[in-house]
Amino acid sequence: MYRVAQVGNVxxxxxxxxxxxQQPGPGHVRIAVEACGICHSDDLFVHAAVPGxxxxxxPGHEIAGRIDELGDGTGEKGWQVGDRVAVGWFGGSCGHCTPCRQGDFIVCQNLKVPGWAYDGGFAETVTAPADALARVPDALSAADAGPMACAGVTVFNGLRRSAGRPGDLVAVLGIGGLGHLGVQYAAAMGFETVAIARGAGKADFAKQLGAHHYIDSTGDTPAADALQSMGGAKVILATAGNSAAITAVVDGLSHRGELVVIGADPEPMGINPVQLLMSGRVVRGHPSGTAQDVVDTMEFSALHGIRPMTEALPLDQVNEAYQKMLSGSARFRMVLTPR
Known part of the structure; x- marks a missing residue:
């Protein structure tokens, strides 16, 4: 027997x-969960805000632990009992839809997200497809690796696949659960890094994360104007889940600048075509990342000493941990430690 933290109704x-x-099926492994981050998108599943x-x-798609048992065919793929692995939002792909046939697995039309397609990591064990596994470097603890499998890879990929190049002015909007990682990654990638958040009191923290500049979005100078005074941002990574805040910084982009949106908000953004057309700007939504992207994220993090700021609680305190995530009263990432 093993324990899970489950929600019985919407x-x-x-x-x-x-x-x-249960014995893992062919192509699957059973993982002894050592840590599982709590992501705001878990609330979509708890409230049945997605189909199926x-x-x-x-829930739980920021999973880190050790392989406990192999299903048929997984040993031939190089996995062994005891291997340290992580599983994130990318919990496996179908392999036959058009995006998969094009090699774009993270936008698989039948993506297997843990907590949605199968039981997630709010549990002592989880069974996952082998193509979802990312090998965890020795330098990272399980509590560090779990959030890297969703929050970390989303931010890391959003930056490395952006239009920004080393030396470019790159702004990170929001320095919360995603943004505090975004500032660290941006600085480590060689960007001239700007952190944008609410309140002058966050300036020192932004600098500690590696930001070269800080903009108080509640100050007298609008954030977009402040960015333009620096020459305009080649990239703005919007980690804040607030459409109004995202809208307010668009005019801070340089010519051919790119707005990369990873903060989720169901409300529409107030961007008009003229803001984009006249300067050739681009707005792009960015999803998470494949298992290999998670590996890249963790290895980069280990190399540069980048870690998420976490607060860990045992599985029995899941309701407290979940509410701390929802209220924003936690350190930037809440993590459950089932074992």
Missing amino acids: GGEFEIAEREV IEFPVV
Whole structure:
């Protein structure tokens, strides 16, 4: 038997339940979960805000642990019992849809997100497809590696696949759960890094993360004007899940500048075509990343000493941990430690 933290109905509280341990099927492995980050998108599953959610639901897609048992065919792919692995938003792909046939697995039309397609990591064990596995470097703890599999890879990929090149002015909007990693990555990638957040009191923290400049979005000078006074941002990485805040910085882009949106908000952004056309600007949404992208993120993080700021609680305290994530009262990433 093993324990899971599950929600029995839409929007309900978490409860601890027991499940029978099952042999992983062909192409799958069972993972002993050592840490699982709590992501704001887990709330989509708890509230059935995406199609196909079946209750009870076990969320969790920032998983780190060790392989506990191999299904048929996984040993031939190089995996062994005891290997340290992470599984993120990319929890496996179908391999046959058009994006998969084009090699663009992260936008698979049948993407297998843990907590949605199968039980997630709010549990002592999780069974996942082998193509979802990312090998964790020795330098990273499980509590560090879990958030890297979703929050970390999303920010890392958003920057490295952007139009920015070393030396370019790159701004990170928001220095919360995503943005505090974004500032660290941007500085390590060689960008002239600007952190944008609410309040003058966050300036010192932004500098500690590696920012070369700080803009208080509540100050007298609009953030877009402040960016233009520096020459305009080649890239703005919008990590804040606030459409109004994102809209307010668009005019801070340089010519051919790129707005990379990773902060989710259902409200529309107020961008008009003229803002884009006259300067050749681009707006791009960016999803997470494949298992190999997660490996790249973790290895880059280990090399440059980049870590998420986390607060860990045991599985029994899942409701407290979840509420701290929702309220924003936690350190930047909440992590459950089932074992």
